[in-house]
Amino acid sequence: MTDTEFGGVRALVTGGASGIGAAVVAELRERGATVAALDRSDGAADGGYAVRADVTDDDSVRAAVDEVAGRFGGLDVVVNNAGTGAQGTVEANGDDEWHRVFDVNVVGMVRVSRAALPHLRRSSRAVIVNVGSIAATAGLPQRALYSATKGAVTALTRAMAADHLAEGIRVNAVNPGTADTPWVGRLLDAADDPEAERAALEARQPHGRLVSAREIAHAVAYLASPLASSTNGVSLAVDGGMQDLRPRRG
Structure with missing residues (x-):
């Protein structure tokens, strides 16, 4: 390691071309990491390295992950940020939409993590950070499908943390409001x-x-940091207190 917090750390951020993903790319680079943005769109935040892939396509995911690991000489951090939204009650969306959103929000994380694990096993500071949502733990109106996928992300994060603990791979999640x-x-x-x-x-x-996207990026950076080596299997809410606080008004 170099003398910066993320010096020598090699990271991959899915959905890294815009929004939360772009903020994460910028934050990790600012802290000293070498970062690649994986996205369906061309371009990367802040002039970083970009690789094009679709998380619903296993072949493109494996090719992109291997390309990044080859270019960087390995991989230490994976941020599973790519996702899509959905609105409505449980009856508002048909089967095709339920399958599509789960394919992106849940199975997409599985594909990327599965492709990255052989590289992460060779790292001494391996971390996976999944971007979930407060919708996993708080009942929000008109978000049935979306909430179901993010609840799955929370459960998946804990299971992965247990599965890969002995391999030295930490797995955590951020749940934005x-x-x-x-x-x-x-x-x-x-x-x-x-x-x-x-x-x-x-x-x-x-x-x-x-x-803000930058507030979420700060939380991702904490969980991904080599200094957070005792933080594992958690879902960190970044929601202004939405999940747990009941403030008095007036």
Whole structure:
């Protein structure tokens, strides 16, 4: 290791071209890591290395992970951030949509982790960080499908942490509250009254605003850090207190 926190650390971030993923790429690079952004879109945040792949395509995932590990001489950190959203009650979406969203949000993480494990086993500071959601632990209206996938991510994170503990591979998750991301922006743009919808989303978080992508990136960096070697199997909420606080108003 060099004298910086992430000096010598080689990381891969899925969904790294925009939103939370781009913030994570920038944060890890700022702290000294060498970072690749895996995304369906071209380009990487902050001028970093980019590799194109689709997490729903196992062949493209394996090729991308191997390309990054070959270029960097190994792999130490994987951030499973790529995901998609869904709205509605349990009856709002058909089987095809349920399969599609699970394929991206859950099986996508499986594909990337499975491809990365042979490389991570050769690292002395191996970490996987999964990006979940507060929807895994708090009942939110009109989010049945999305919540089901993020609940699966929480369970998957714990199971992976147990499975790979003896191999020296830590697995943790970050559960953001409603974040100021492009996907949320599109939801607001489609609302009948975008300003009222934004106010409602902000009001349900105790600190009264959306969570920023950089705040989530800080949490990812903590869990990925070699200095957090005793933190394993946790899901860290970054939600302004939405999950656990019941503040008095007025």
